Structure formats: C-alpha cells, structure tokens
Amino acid sequence: MRELFYLTYKSIQNRKITFLLSVLSITISVVLLLGVDKAVKSSKAHFINTINSTDIIVASSNGSLDILLNLVFHLSDPLKEMNYKSFEDIKNFKEVAWGVPLALGDSFKGFDVISTDENYFKYYRYSSSKPLSFSQGRGLVGFWDIVLGSKVAKKLHLKVGDTIHLSHGHGHHKHTHKNRVFKVVGVLNKTMTPNDESVFMQLKADEAIHIEWQSGHFVDMHISSEKLSHMKIKPKHISGMLLGLKNRSAILGVEDKVNHYKGENLKAVIPAKALSKLYKLMKNLQDLLMIISSAVFIAAIFTMLSSMYSTLNERRREIAIFRSLGASAKDVFLLFAFESFLVVFSGVVFGVILVGVFGLFSPFKLSFGIDFYQFFMLFCMVVIGLLSSLLPAFKSYKNSLADGLSVRM
Amino acid sequence: MKNIININSCIFKYPHAVKNTVNIENLTIKDGEHIFLKGKSGSGKSTLLNLLTGVIEPQSGSIKILDTDITTLSASQKDRFRGDNFGIIFQQLNLLPYLSVEENISLACGFSQKKSSNIKDIKKEIDFYLDSLKIPHAMKTKKAISLSVGEQQRVAVARALIGKPKIIIADEPTSALDDEVKDEFMKLLFKQVDSQGSTLVFVSHDKSLSKYFESVYNFDDINRIEA
Numbered sequence: 001m002r003e004l005f006y007l008t009y010k011s012i013q014n015r016k017i018t019f020l021l022s023v024l025s026i027t028i029s030v031v032l033l034l035g036v037d038k039a040v041k042s043s044k045a046h047f048i049n050t051i052n053s054t055d056i057i058v059a060s061s062n063g064s065l066d067i068l069l070n071l072v073f074h075l076s077d078p079l080k081e082m083n084y085k086s087f088e089d090i091k092n093f094k095e096v097a098w099g100v101p102l103a104l105g106d107s108f109k110g111f112d113v114i115s116t117d118e119n120y121f122k123y124y125r126y127s128s129s130k131p132l133s134f135s136q137g138r139g140l141v142g143f144w145d146i147v148l149g150s151k152v153a154k155k156l157h158l159k160v161g162d163t164i165h166l167s168h169g170h171g172h173h174k175h176t177h178k179n180r181v182f183k184v185v186g187v188l189n190k191t192m193t194p195n196d197e198s199v200f201m202q203l204k205a206d207e208a209i210h211i212e213w214q215s216g217h218f219v220d221m222h223i224s225s226e227k228l229s230h231m232k233i234k235p236k237h238i239s240g241m242l243l244g245l246k247n248r249s250a251i252l253g254v255e256d257k258v259n260h261y262k263g264e265n266l267k268a269v270i271p272a273k274a275l276s277k278l279y280k281l282m283k284n285l286q287d288l289l290m291i292i293s294s295a296v297f298i299a300a301i302f303t304m305l306s307s308m309y310s311t312l313n314e315r316r317r318e319i320a321i322f323r324s325l326g327a328s329a330k331d332v333f334l335l336f337a338f339e340s341f342l343v344v345f346s347g348v349v350f351g352v353i354l355v356g357v358f359g360l361f362s363p364f365k366l367s368f369g370i371d372f373y374q375f376f377m378l379f380c381m382v383v384i385g386l387l388s389s390l391l392p393a394f395k396s397y398k399n400s401l402a403d404g405l406s407v408r409m
Numbered sequence: 410m411k412n413i414i415n416i417n418s419c420i421f422k423y424p425h426a427v428k429n430t431v432n433i434e435n436l437t438i439k440d441g442e443h444i445f446l447k448g449k450s451g452s453g454k455s456t457l458l459n460l461l462t463g464v465i466e467p468q469s470g471s472i473k474i475l476d477t478d479i480t481t482l483s484a485s486q487k488d489r490f491r492g493d494n495f496g497i498i499f500q501q502l503n504l505l506p507y508l509s510v511e512e513n514i515s516l517a518c519g520f521s522q523k524k525s526s527n528i529k530d531i532k533k534e535i536d537f538y539l540d541s542l543k544i545p546h547a548m549k550t551k552k553a554i555s556l557s558v559g560e561q562q563r564v565a566v567a568r569a570l571i572g573k574p575k576i577i578i579a580d581e582p583t584s585a586l587d588d589e590v591k592d593e594f595m596k597l598l599f600k601q602v603d604s605q606g607s608t609l610v611f612v613s614h615d616k617s618l619s620k621y622f623e624s625v626y627n628f629d630d631i632n633r634i635e636a
Binding site for chain 1: 455458459462464465484485488489491492493495497499502503504505506507508512516517519520521568580
C-alpha cells in the first residue's frame with residue numbers, strides 16, 4: 001500500500017502539468033459552486049437584515065411589498081400619505097416602545113431625502129442588530145440639520161459644516177428651495193443598506209419649507225428661516241412609520257389593531273416577513289447560478305477523465321512492469337482510483353481555501369468556514385469525482401488482465 | 410537435482426481463438442538450470458511466460474513451481490507468489506521512466522516482502538548489483554529515461570536479481586542490443602545468476618545465443634499445437 005502511494009506521488013510528479021491543470025479545473029468549479037452558495041447566503045442574510053429590530057412598519061397602502069419597497073428601499077411610487085395624527089395615536093399604544101415617522105418624496109441631487117426625527121438614528125438597526133453610527137458629527141438636533149448617508153457624502157464631497165439647498169419633488173417638477181439653507185451636521189458610516197444613499201432631515205423642517213407651497217405653486221410669504229424654525233409647525237402627513245414594541249409577543253395583536261385602526265385605512269407590515277417574501281423573487285436567479293456552477297463542475301470532471309484516459313495507453317507498459325513485480329490487478333485499479341481521488345480532493349481543498357481568502361476581502365465579509373450544506377456539497381463532489389474515476393481505473397484493470405506481462409506496443 | 414518447474418498436460422486457449430495457443434505435455438526444469446527456449450514470435454512463448462508467472466490460468470493441466478501448483482492459488486496469492494519467486498526481464502522498456510535507477514531497482518522489494526526480507530541493507534545491495542553489472546554509481550540517481558538501452562537492460566537485470574528470487578525469466582532481453590553489448594550483457598547475466606544460484610528461463614528467437622546454455626529447447630517441439 002505504501003508502495004502505491006509512493007508510486008502515485010512519483011507518477012503525478014512526472015505528469016505535473018496535466019495533473020495541475022486537472023486540479024485547477026476542479027478548483028475553479030469549487031470556487032464557483034461554493035462561492036455562489038456563500039454569496040447567495042450572505043446576500044440573503046444581508047438583505048433580510050436590511051432593517052431589523054423594527055417590529056412593524058405602518059403606512060396607508062394595501063400592498064405590504066409596496067410599503068417595504070418604498071419605506072425601506074426607497075423604491076416604487078410614492079405611497080398614499082397617512083395622517084400625522086394616526087402616527088401620534090399609534091405611538092401611544094400601550095404595547096409600543098417607540099415610533100419613528102418617515103416622509104419620502106423629495107430628492108437631493110438624485111439621492112432620496114428622508115424626513116424623520118432624531119429617533120431614526122436611535123432605533124434603526126441593520127445586519128446583526130447594528131445601530132447606525134456616525135463617521136462624522138451627530139444626528140438631527142437643530143431645525144435645519146441634515147445627516148448624510150456615507151455614499152452621498154462621498155459622491156457629493158460633502159462634510160460636516162457644509163450647507164446645502166434642497167429641491168422639491170422628483171424629475172421635471174423639481175424646484176429648489178433656494179431661500180432655505182440646510183447645514184450638514186453628521187455623516188453616517190457605511191452600512192451597505194439604502195441608508196448609504198439617503199439624505200436625512202427633520203420632518204418639521206420638511207413641513208416648514210412646504211408652507212410656502214400652495215397647490216403646487218411657490219408663494220413667497222417672506223418668512224425668515226429663523227422665524228420659521230420657531231413657528232409651531234406640526235406635520236399633517238407622513239409616508240409611514242417604524243414601530244418598536246415593548247414586548248415582541250404583542251406583535252400580532254398590534255398588527256391587528258393597526259389594520260383595524262378607526263381613523264383611516266392603515267396597513268401594518270412585519271418587515272422580517274415581507275423581506276422574506278420579497279427575497280423569493282430573487283430565488284430563480286440564484287438557482288440558475290447554482291445550475292451553471294454545477295455544469296462547470298461536471299465539465300471539470302470530464303477534463304480530469306479525458307486526461308486520465310489519454311494517459312491510459314502510454315501507461316500500459318508501466319502497469320505490466322508493476323504486474324511483473326507482483327502487483328495485483330486490484331493494485332493497478334487502486335493506483336488509478338487514488339490518483340483521481342487526489343485530483344478531486346486537492347481541487348476541493350484549494351477551492352475552499354480560495355473562497356475563504358476571497359471571502360475575507362469581499363464587501364460582505366463572507367465567513368471562512370463552511371456550513372453543513374456546503375460540506376455535504378463538497379463531499380458529493382469528491383464522491384462524484386471518485387465514482388467517475390472508477391471508469392479509467394476499471395479500464396486499466398481490464399487492460400492489465402488482458403496484457404499480462406507482454407504489452408504489444 | 411530437484412525439479413523447480415514442472416508443467417503437466419497444460420492447455421491454454423485464448424477466448425474466441427480457434428486453436429490452442431499453448432499445449433504442453435511435459436516440461437521439467439531443474440533447480441539452478443539455465444534453459445533456452447528458442448522460438449519464433451507468435452509461437453506462444455509469451456503466453457507460456459504468462460502461464461508460468463500466474464498472470465493467466467490454463468484451461469487444464471498443472472503448473473508446479475517450487476512444489477506449489479500455482480493453478481490452485483487464488484489471484485492475489487498468484488500475484489504474491491510471482492513477486493516473491495520471480496525476477497522478470499523484458500525485451501525493452503523495463504524501467505519506469507520517472508523513477509531513478511535506484512528507485513527502479515528497489516521497486517522489486519517494494520512489492521515483495523520475501524525479497525525485502527532477504528536483504529539486510531538495501532543501499533548496499535543496490536551498490537553491489539551496480540558494481541557487478543558494471544553500472545556506474547553516478548547513474549544511481551539519474552532518471553531511467555536518460556540511460557542508454559544497454560544500461561537500461563542491465564538495470565533491469567539488477568531489479569530482477571535483487572532479493573534473490575529462485576527463478577529469473579528473461580523474455581528476449583537482448584533483442585534491442587548491439588552484438589558487442591549483447592555478449593557483455595549475457596556474460597554479466599550468467600555470472601550473476603550463477604553466483605546466487607537462481608534458475609534461468611531464457612526465451613528468444615535468436616539462435617546465436619544457444620552457445621551460452623547447457624539446455625536448449627525448440628519451443629515448437631515442446632508446444633504441440635495441431636496444425
């Protein structure tokens with residue numbers, strides 16, 4: 001047996017290039033399969049955790065996906081607005097720990113403006129319950145304060161202390177509120193969530209700058225910014241709200257209460273549930289990726305087999321020598337099977353290491369380890385490689401029986 | 410002298426072949442004998458060697474080697490028996506091209522416990538055979554593929570002899586060699602086979618080699634195949 005290992009080693013050394021190429025093709029397929037699987041799992045975890053620790057999202061719309069897309073991802077058409085009074089009511093439900101209002105619709109140089117209050121930065125959680133943190137400055141305090149997402153600050157070269165003007169509406173109907181100057185007071189750290197591409201302002205300031213807007217037209221009422229900030233302005237409408245409960249077990253009760261709210265037609269969305277639903281839309285694409293990766297693996301197995309078959313004939317002589325020295329036909333079989341096992345096994349090991357190393361440098365910080373499913377997948381690859389290698393091994397076994405000690409070359 | 414090989418009523422036919430390839434009534438070879446089996450290619454010589462070494466099995470008859478009827482052994486017992494008791498030299502390409510001279514020689518002991526137990530110090534043993542077969546020590550670590558054909562055949566002899574197997578089988582070992590090299594090769598082979606008391610079964614079509622042997626058989630006389 002020891003002799004066989006040694007001979008395999010020597011024989012491989014003799015055919016280094018072919019061997020390495022076979023290993024490489026297996027490695028590539030492992031990197032693809034494992035990489036795709038890891039990326040899919042990590043992006044799923046990331047996606048599902050775009051927002052967490054928020055128990056319920058409330059808006060005045062019927063579609064839970066619409067609400068999620070609009071309030072969390074800042075996509076889709078504007079929602080029907082809900083009354084600010086409803087927000088105050090719901091926030092005061094006895095089960096509710098906190099509530100954050102959200103109003104969307106304005107944009108700043110292509111980035112979404114989110115009107116909210118200081119609690120947004122206190123309660124918003126993403127990834128594994130990570131809070132939003134500031135790379136510079138602080139959250140919303142003053143009336144004309146602005147907080148920028150990391151990407152906004154980077155793209156527009158803005159920093160704490162800079163001043164900006166906001167525009168009203170999207171696209172063609174844009175109008176810049178030139179007379180109102182906002183001040184950047186904070187920049188968020190990168191989160192890989194839609195927050196990175198958002199501009200945050202005080203909800204009351206949003207309401208204030210719209211005082212001079214009446215049925216879509218600007219009417220200059222000559223109110224100074226200073227005076228405006230001291231006016232008792234109460235928002236009338238918002239797009240929706242985020243809710244945190246004192247006790248999560250109350251979630252279904254509150255959902256029901258919101259859905260049957262007397263004041264207006266409201267909808268409660270449980271973000272974790274809605275996110276999973278939304279995620280299903282991407283499932284097909286991921287399945288396709290896995291199918292393609294599997295095909296690459298099958299191709300790699302064929303590469304290995306073809307290289308083994310091509311050496312089969314030139315190795316008949318070698319096998320006759322082994323036989324003459326006392327090797328059995330079984331030994332010959334093992335020699336070939338062992339060699340293919342080495343190809344597949346080292347391919348898998350290199351693949352796992354490569355994926356691990358790539359993972360460390362990827363933006364999602366993929367974990368180095370593999371889960372049970374991935375282990376099972378790799379195990380299957382080794383088994384498939386081993387089973388298919390039995391073909392050339394069996395062929396050489398048959399050859400060795402037919403040739404005996406005399407090979408006619 | 411004791412019989413070392415005794416073949417009796419041995420018939421072998423390849424599957425799908427019309428005629429028997431081997432049909433030997435009786436062939437007896439004594440311990441320490443050097444016999445020359447002379448015959449054309451295609452006369453069944455190689456088939457006989459495969460039968461003797463237990464690589465193939467006759468349809469009927471017995472093949473007794475060192476008191477063991479090898480036709481009664483299992484496949485793996487035959488393989489072990491071959492590794493332990495035979496040293497085999499082929500016409501050419503005896504060596505594994507990717508192993509060194511040294512490694513090629515010691516390979517014989519790798520497959521046979523009996524051969525390796527007959528040896529105290531494998532390094533010394535290899536040096537001994539290199540010396541007696543006039544192979545420069547500098548070649549020890551060279552890959553087999555870089556040797557001349559004559560050198561390769563001598564290394565093959567060293568591998569066949571190491572571990573002192575009882576029977577040395579040589580299948581046309583000189584057919585790839587020049588005449589001068591051939592003579593030297595035969596002399597070295599005989600000297601070594603004699604010094605360790607092995608039996609030599611030499612198969613060739615080359616009549617000129619008859620002069621080295623005490624017993625010469627015409628293979629067609631032994632192997633009775635109906636025309």
